[in-house]
Amino acid sequence: MERNSRFGSASQGQSDFERLVRPHFDYLYKVAYRFTGTTDRAEDLIQDLLVRLYPRAEELAKIEQLRPWLVRVMYRLFIDQTRRDARRPYVAIAESDFAADVENGDPYAEIADPAPGPDVAFELALDRKRLMSAWEALSPEHKALLTLYDVEGYTLEELERLLDVALGTLKSRLHRARRRLAELLRSGSSAPDVGSERTK
Amino acid sequence: MNCRTFVERMEEYLEGALDADAHDRAAAHLHECADCRRRVERLQTLRAALCNLPVPPPRPGFFEHAIAQAQAEPPPRRRYWIYAAGAALAAGLVLWVGFRWRLNAIPAPAPAGVTITLNETRTIQLSFNAERELPGATLSIRLPDGVELRGFPEQREVRWQTSLVRGVNVLSLPLVAKSTGEGTLLASIQHGDRRTELAIPLRVSDRPHTSAGGPAYAERNRSGVPRARA
Numbered sequence: 250m251e252r253n254s255r256f257g258s259a260s261q262g263q264s265d266f267e268r269l270v271r272p273h274f275d276y277l278y279k280v281a282y283r284f285t286g287t288t289d290r291a292e293d294l295i296q297d298l299l300v301r302l303y304p305r306a307e308e309l310a311k312i313e314q315l316r317p318w319l320v321r322v323m324y325r326l327f328i329d330q331t332r333r334d335a336r337r338p339y340v341a342i343a344e345s346d347f348a349a350d351v352e353n354g355d356p357y358a359e360i361a362d363p364a365p366g367p368d369v370a371f372e373l374a375l376d377r378k379r380l381m382s383a384w385e386a387l388s389p390e391h392k393a394l395l396t397l398y399d400v401e402g403y404t405l406e407e408l409e410r411l412l413d414v415a416l417g418t419l420k421s422r423l424h425r426a427r428r429r430l431a432e433l434l435r436s437g438s439s440a441p442d443v444g445s446e447r448t449k
Numbered sequence: 450m451n452c453r454t455f456v457e458r459m460e461e462y463l464e465g466a467l468d469a470d471a472h473d474r475a476a477a478h479l480h481e482c483a484d485c486r487r488r489v490e491r492l493q494t495l496r497a498a499l500c501n502l503p504v505p506p507p508r509p510g511f512f513e514h515a516i517a518q519a520q521a522e523p524p525p526r527r528r529y530w531i532y533a534a535g536a537a538l539a540a541g542l543v544l545w546v547g548f549r550w551r552l553n554a555i556p557a558p559a560p561a562g563v564t565i566t567l568n569e570t571r572t573i574q575l576s577f578n579a580e581r582e583l584p585g586a587t588l589s590i591r592l593p594d595g596v597e598l599r600g601f602p603e604q605r606e607v608r609w610q611t612s613l614v615r616g617v618n619v620l621s622l623p624l625v626a627k628s629t630g631e632g633t634l635l636a637s638i639q640h641g642d643r644r645t646e647l648a649i650p651l652r653v654s655d656r657p658h659t660s661a662g663g664p665a666y667a668e669r670n671r672s673g674v675p676r677a678r679a
Contacts, residue, residue, distance in 0.1 A: 267516050274512050282504045286572065292507055292515070299519035380498055382600045385570060385623045399496045404464050420460065427495075 266306040283396040331389040383433035391426035450478040562650035565626040575620045583613040586640040593632020599623040626653040
């Protein structure tokens with residue numbers, strides 16, 4: 250190990266790690282909460298993230314844009330944990346061609362009902378309680394994707410890199426997630442989200 | 450530009466990521482098309498509403514504790530499965546709940562119970578493995594006294610139709626406990642004249658739980674890392 254390492258002494262290394270992570274903590278916690286839905290789970294996710302990152306403190310110090318990198322690691326951790334929770338091997342959500350989605354049904358139809366006078370109904374559907382219930386009923390994958398794109402404002406290009414997903418697939422998943430949320434809102438209830446998956 | 454093309458490119462348009470020519474065409478379409486304007490407005494309304502959903506803060510001192518634990522713990526080499534019973538139950542369910550008719554004749558082991566804290570929402574996941582595609586299946590959830598499915602207040606039974614794909618189908622159930630006690634949640638799938646049912650013991654506690662019958666506070670999280678105390 251180099252003597253002039255930035256993390257030369259254990260105590261100095263610890264404080265460097267804390268200094269690296271602390272500016273991003275509130276943000277990471279907020280995202281973790283939106284992913285998981287409860288304080289307990291959000292704290293667990295953050296805790297697991299920090300445990301994994303601490304041995305990589307020197308690597309973190311070299312990353313220019315640390316926040317999206319941290320989000321990427323946390324997202325993968327979250328998805329891994331979700332899959333492990335179900336104790337099933339990784340399967341991909343069935344992909345569909347985005348164009349076919351558009352052709353077969355407007356992915357925004359549920360969100361953008363063109364009938365006259367639906368805006369008021371849509372506004373009512375977005376009252377906080379109903380939205381929270383609908384959000385809660387989303388699958389973890391849908392929650393995570395909508396959190397990153399629609400809430401946290403990552404661009405498609407950023408999410409392609411962050412999630413290692415091609416643009417067409419990303420858009421398809423995004424529209425599916427929004428469609429599901431719109432279904433839950435419009436039904437006026439929180440019908441449980443049955444996420445269908447096909448084995449690769 | 451027509452609506453279909455606009456919809457395909459709407460995200461890029463709103464991000465400002467289209468080239469100048471495509472942007473102008475999209476803007477022109479938006480100017481002329483009330484439907485697409487409504488689509489954009491609704492998406493923006495939805496986004497604003499999602500952004501405004503509250504995020505409760507972590508427990509006081511959590512960050513300091515989490516940092517201290519990160520420094521104290523060795524890097525995890527193996528996942529420990531000591532998360533609260535709901536997740537473990539969901540995992541266990543995958544092992545033996547099969548929407549495979551042949552399994553109906555094989556006695557299945559009784560699942561461990563799930564503990565829910567009073568007035569808190571707890572989401573459990575059930576996985577149903579279908580050997581083939583099953584359109585028009587009916588899912589039914591019957592709840593014990595004191596437990597509701599979020600969004601269905603005071604309903605003891607909730608039923609809906611769905612299509613199962615071949616393979617794993619995951620059902621997320623956000624449960625809300627309204628009174629303490631014990632009971633059984635019954636989840637069933639009916640397709641044609643065939644039916645599979647799953648019984649899950651539920652226990653509602655008025656204290657934060659870790660697992661049925663366990664200590665009131667989980668000492669460690671699902672990966673075995675000690676939790677920060679409130």
